[in-house]
Amino acid sequence: MVEATIIAQHYRSFDTSKTAIFLALGTNGTFSQSALDNVIKQFVNAHVYLVNTRVPRKWESAVNHLLAKTASKNKQVSLINWYDTAISHPEYFAPDGVHLEKSGIEAYVNLIEDSLSST
Numbered sequence: 001m002v003e004a005t006i007i008a009q010h011y012r013s014f015d016t017s018k019t020a021i022f023l024a025l026g027t028n029g030t031f032s033q034s035a036l037d038n039v040i041k042q043f044v045n046a047h048v049y050l051v052n053t054r055v056p057r058k059w060e061s062a063v064n065h066l067l068a069k070t071a072s073k074n075k076q077v078s079l080i081n082w083y084d085t086a087i088s089h090p091e092y093f094a095p096d097g098v099h100l101e102k103s104g105i106e107a108y109v110n111l112i113e114d115s116l117s118s119t
Contacts, residue, residue: 001031001039008042015043020116024051024082026063027098036070040077048077049115054086056097080115082108 004025014021021043025031040048050071052064064083071079085107086092092104100108 001025001035004039005035008039012042015045017045019043019046021046021048022051022080022112023048024053026053026059026067027055029057030059030062031066033066033070036066040070040074044076046076048074049080049112050077051080051112052083054083054093078115080111082111085111 004023011021023039025036050067052067053060060083068079071077086104089104089107090097092100092107094101
């Protein structure tokens with residue numbers, strides 16, 4: 001999240017009403033509400049999509065709860081529910097349960113495309 005905050009500052013030129021910003025964070029650990037808010041604040045005009053996580057780690061539910069809460073309180077923020085898509089598909093993941101196999105990458109991309117076409 002620290003890196004996302006820094007990187008987001010370099011993408012301010014993409015903050016337009018015709019831009020979609022995708023944030024897929026949380027696989028490597030949890031973060032605070034204020035840290036997430038700081039990243040989202042960089043994009044007040046763009047539509048921000050938060051992609052929740054499916055990761056077999058103790059912070060998974062905390063991260064997903066925080067992302068859902070953030071999306072529900074911001075009208076320009078939507079949640080893409082990767083967790084619900086991925087939870088019943090262990091074949092999407094490498095043996096470590098974190099990194100995606102080809103079928104998982106395809107499902108992830110399809111989910112993002114579907115989210116874009118439905119908004």
